[in-house]
Amino acid sequence: MSENKSVVERHGCIVCGRTYNVLTIYSPDDRLVDCTVTSPGGHCIPHERHPLVACDTHIEGEIEAAYHRWKVRTVEEEQEKEDN
Ligand SMILES: [Zn+2]
Secondary structure: OOOOEEEEEEEEEOOOOOEEEEEEEEOOOOOEEEEEEOOOOEEEEOOOOOOEEEEOOOOHHHHHHHHHHHHHHHHHHHHHHHHO
């Protein structure tokens, strides 16, 4: 059987860190298919592999800047893992 699985996770807003409950759907090979914020006041940012969340109150520019910071940080962390 190969069915998508849904998992409820908690994720912080990438701008301010406020946490939200997020319903995430993963494919059988563990790729993110979809995510929905189930707490009020937040929404998911559509993205390749990670459920990213932001408050509805942030403007697009804030979210974009935070997203770029997040991306740089993630790449650095992955490189560190490879070094060790
Ligand atoms: Zn926020």
